[in-house]
Amino acid sequence: MTDTHALDATRAAPSAPLAVGMRDIVKRFPGVLANDAVDFELRRGEVHALLGENGAGKSTLMNVLAGLYRPDAGTIEVDGREVEFQSPRDAIAAGLGMVHQHFTLVPSLTVTENILLGLREPRFRLALGRYEARVGALAEETGLAVDPRVRVWQLSVGEQQRVEILKMLYRGATILVMDEPTAVLAPQETEELFRTLRSMTERGNSVVFISHKLDEVLAIADRITVMRRGKVTAAGVEAAGMTKRELARLMVGREVLESLEKVAREPGPAILELDGVGAISDRGLRALTDVRLQVHSGEILGLAGVAGNGQSELAEVITGLRPCSGHISVNGKEVANRPVIEVIEAGVAHVPEDRTGTGSAPNLSLTDNLIMKSYRTRPIGRGWTIDRVVARHRAEELKEAYEVSAPSVDTEARLLSGGNLQRLILAREISSGPGLMVAVQPTRGLDVGAIETVHRLLLAQRADGTAILLISEDLDEILSIADRVAVIYEGRVSQPIPATQADVAELGLLMTGVTPSGAVPGDDGGPRTSGAAA
Amino acid sequence: MPRRHLLPVRIVAERRLEAPRGLGLLTTLGGIVVALVISGVLIAVIGGDPIGSYAHILRASLGSSGVLSDTLVKATPLIFTGLASSIAFRMRLWNIGTEGQLLMGAWGASAVVLFGLLPAGTSPFITLPLMMLAGFGVGALWAGVAGWLKARLNVNEIITTLMLFWIAQRWIQYWVFGPWSEGGFQMSPRFPREAWLPRLTDFASAVPDLGGLTVHLGFVLALVAAGLIWFLLSRTRKGYEIRLIGDNPRAARYAGIDIGRNIILVMLISGGLAGLAGASEISGVVHRLQDNFSPGYGFTGIIVAFLARFNPIGVVVAGIAFGALILAGREIQPAGIPAMIQGIILFCVIASDVFLRYRVRLEAR
């Protein structure tokens, strides 16, 4: 990545007035103190990164700034004036624009309609023509190309993000807060975004960049504030002087750069085979085209790709949740278009990407959640009835073995934290002794400790001989635990290559649809842009 | 700029993480009490006598063994329809038209007699089970239609079951005004003795004290049904599936459960239970098919189900309570008051649910 620090050293001088000053901010939620007397300062014209693990309190802090939450204590100043935001509208009026991690766009409305939402102009009549022109002009000017007349559900994720930014700029935002913006972008798109952010600061705007990715933070930020468990561990330190190691320590309290034991293995026979698989998405568009894939016993096949390229649909056709064309077989048994129960009985375990929406029943107990796959057979299922004593006993065993932290097995699943819920789901899926496991975004939203646990469990399954299809947006994750790597882009899957031979730059190209001219990995003759370690 | 406030206290509501056991019961009872107070005020406002009305309701429903028996008679169909609603609502299937399934169940039971399927003088041990079976079956099918439409086409079951209720009403009117009309009157001929569910008073010759007590076997059947449904929901695989679908249909699908089949199955059971309500009422109380024999047992059953929080045991208790209300309420003027009270009770109970989700405190400013 291009190094821009040298160019900006003079711009964000300490003597410039503060764009934002937050002091002693306290915010509580039931059961957790999200912000514990936090101070945060943003200077005019700088890119300031807010770094921390998931759950550290960064999003909460910025949500307070954006007017979504009212702080329980503390003050906020914008451009030197103390402000109290009663609602997001006040924050926007003060020049603060927040682009959330989960986009707040209305899918069925057009780009222009989304941008106009909440504004006082037009007064009454919605004469879109004029505004579409305005939006188009703004898009040109800022280099955020998007068609103002298109309905949002038709846009790619990257384009939707541009609409979100345009939304804020249209309202005259001079302070932009971006919450984990690169989670949904390929490396090249991330570069583009960074260029956009730079040009914005050149025009005098200020940017807060929330992230948990050390590489990116070091690449884009002028200064960094690190948070851990609701407190600030490093306030506004210059990025130029920091190393990844040190940031990691500030984030986590110990030096953690993951290094897990991965024993090289000879993969066994192919357990999962896909041939010529095609599928249609919920919107009626083609999601998968001619997918050919094999996953062997005892190996982890990592499928990298930016969200929205068919990953969900792929997981669904394998696990029986979506119809498809072509052939899918598990251990030789055809499972394409079979009822879900048959796929389960063929030995397929599924760790879904949506923990709360698909993977668990929020108001049922841990026990009830744990028997979701095993209630039909002995010893828990007996004939028509369920042996509750046995079920409870088994649940207690699993809870302990997988370290699910909760008051008891009768606790309702919705009370579990993300990490614990994922442990619960893994406990359930692994204990069914599957031959194939499909894990989709298994570590999304988890803190470093939980991520480590998940990876450990997956590697243990691999050692046991399970075939694992790991679908993830996190390239680092895939490169650290997968044996072979493939990329999915617009419903097509590339030829898998051994992880040891994988090159991030090339994978990045594949993730954005560019096929390298040469077939040999690592020898494409193109610009070398790697995820450089500091 | 400081805001001015009306009261010196502030209401602070915090989302709860979990609700203590027993809070559900407490809030339900609290809601009922509030509802009775509100109803009392409204009754007073329109010139009635609230205390007198309530006292009358208690006396007229529980005051003696005679009226207690009458209360249980009224409770019988309510328990059935309460169960019918509960099992459907557990799966978030809004079977609102249980009244229609009740009517069709009554028709089915009557058809066994009035179509002359059995020769005269057949033993009640054959006639009655057949009638109950027919009642369950026809009621089940009636709901099953709506269930099938929901499962296959995702057609809103609230409206289809309701429309089917009005269709059922007219279906019965046709038979009762037409082919089965007795002497041009709007009712069928009286059923023969073997088609009557046995009542306590039938044994008065052996035990004189039982004279006049019209509670019938249907009440026992209702209790048995409650027990079976309780067992189904808490101890069986099917019950687990029903609860899982009700909580999170996507997770249920992910777990391999066929939601469409379960929708149809639950609607069949629900409709069957409501059908039994009709069959037992026809066979145990009215002894003939006529228009308007039900004062809305199906609809009241919905409220019973909510009060019981869809718990079969609670349905028995709430069913008896509402049986008392309906029994005594018939004599209260003006006529709309019991309906109004029912609406207020349901309203207050669901409003009181907020205390399960939030902990509310008063804080001095």
Place this chain on the structure above:
Amino acid sequence: MSLELAVAAGVTAGTVLLFAAIGELFAERAGVINLGVQGMMFVGALVGFRVGLQTGDAWVGILLAMLAGGALALLHGIVSIHLQADQIVSGLALTFLGTGVALVLGEGLASAGSGALLPVYSVPLLSDIPILGPAFFTNQSVLVYVGYLLVPIASFWIFHTRPGLHLRAVGEQPAAADALGINVYRVRYAYVIAGGALAGLAGATQSLAVVPGWHADKTFIAQGWIAVALVIFGQWKPGRTMIGAYLVAFISRLALDLQAPRDIFGLENPFFYYQPSTFFLNMLPFGLVILVLIVAAREANRKRIGAPAALGLPYVRGERGR
């Protein structure tokens, strides 16, 4: 009875359905499902009639009927928006409540005759158009014409105005609207109350224009529920909903008319000669509604159109741990 008169009667009765359905359409577009429509219509019918009777002015009755409907809807709003109880149950409770209250307060009014009347108009030029004229523009109550105007106004409001844009956003993605400073609660309350007011208007239309007088529990059979179904059939668009309203009302009217004459087109009318068979005719409107819903469901499956995405879901800002 001529076809034109039957259509005209259908239009008159259909106006009741129309008002209630458009009201429900607004509420559902904002994301709140209101099943208390039937109860609000009963209350509106009672209030409209009684106040009209006592003041001699039907318009005052209509105004108060709308207020009453709106007040009941406010209750529904509080329970389902602020207290976040289940919207379906809350609506049901209101139907019980509204119906009961109306019956209680309407004691003794059945004998009070037909009350204050509303003017009836024929539109000069339009009523001469063949077929359409006598049906839609001749001797119709003023409220029917209000109905005609309501539909294009509602359409324009929803799709071509700024407040309409906000309405659609709140019903589809309240989180997005909230993040942009739109007060989701306020918008929902506004449209739920408006829906209730329109339901009250529908009730008053029934007791003041369609079948003047108070008929206790016979005032309505299923109109409130049919209105809810019509919104689904109309795919949440006012124009289509209107078509459904007039259609259902017309068929209901037809079912009634087919029972009276001795012959139909020269053939003996079975419904006249065998009275009990008329009950099958009476089933027609309800069967039609089921049919209408099936058609709507199949279309929705094919074209992937659906209800406003957030319909029926309470909005809680910033739920922790999404």
